[in-house]
Amino acid sequence: PVPQVAIVGRPNVGKSSLFNWLAGRRLAIVDDFEGVTRDRMTTLINNEDAFFELTDTGGLGIEDPDDLTADVRRQIDLAIESADVILLVVDVLTGPMPLDELVVERLRGIERPVILVANKADQPHQDTLAEEFHRLGRGRLVTVSTTQNRNRSDLMELILDRL
Ligand code: GDP
Numbered sequence: 001p002v003p004q005v006a007i008v009g010r011p012n013v014g015k016s017s018l019f020n021w022l023a024g025r026r027l028a029i030v031d032d033f034e035g036v037t038r039d040r041m042t043t044l045i046n047n048e049d050a051f052f053e054l055t056d057t058g059g060l061g062i063e064d065p066d067d068l069t070a071d072v073r074r075q076i077d078l079a080i081e082s083a084d085v086i087l088l089v090v091d092v093l094t095g096p097m098p099l100d101e102l103v104v105e106r107l108r109g110i111e112r113p114v115i116l117v118a119n120k121a122d123q124p125h126q127d128t129l130a131e132e133f134h135r136l137g138r139g140r141l142v143t144v145s146t147t148q149n150r151n152r153s154d155l156m157e158l159i160l161d162r163l
């Protein structure tokens with residue numbers, strides 16, 4: 001069986017950007033607007049140093065902006081169903097939000113390794129902003145920027161360590 005890695009997180013944190021970045025190809029739709037309907041995206045990462053299937057669980061079915069918790073619930077159900085490692089994406093520019101806490105809440109009791117991917121740290125000085133996320137209390141923290149291509153190999157190493 002192919003090891004499974006699932007990307008979860010509230011809308012607009014950069015899940016689809018992370019998916020494309022790790023895939024090395026633009027497969028998922030990156031959207032400036034929240035609540036756009038998209039399909040589940042899965043891709044096989046297969047190269048000399050990595051072999052796993054990556055799934056962007058965000059934006060499944062109809063994303064009702066008034067019921068984002070339903071989207072989060074769906075993501076977590078999918079991740080629990082399939083994932084060996086869960087990438088929980090958060091946004092350093094906004095800091096921790098109630099919906100991030102809801103994701104953590106729903107992951108409680110799930111004994112799957114979680115990596116807390118603090119995205120949008122475009123500048124090195126923004127790395128310290130990520131420390132706020134320790135209070136979510138779940139997952140090893142890694143700070144990245146998908147748009148500025150920061151710390152991709154650190155993240156990859158954490159994923160591979162946990163598979
Ligand atoms: P999703 O809803 O979680 O899948 O988020 P998307 O991947 O669609 O991205 C949402 C928005 O965040 C888009 O406007 C992206 O361009 C932006 N974004 C994604 N990654 C980064 C990043 O590393 N830095 C910055 N500044 N913006 C980002």
Ligand code: MG
Nearest residue numbers: 015016058059
């Ligand atoms: Mg998306």
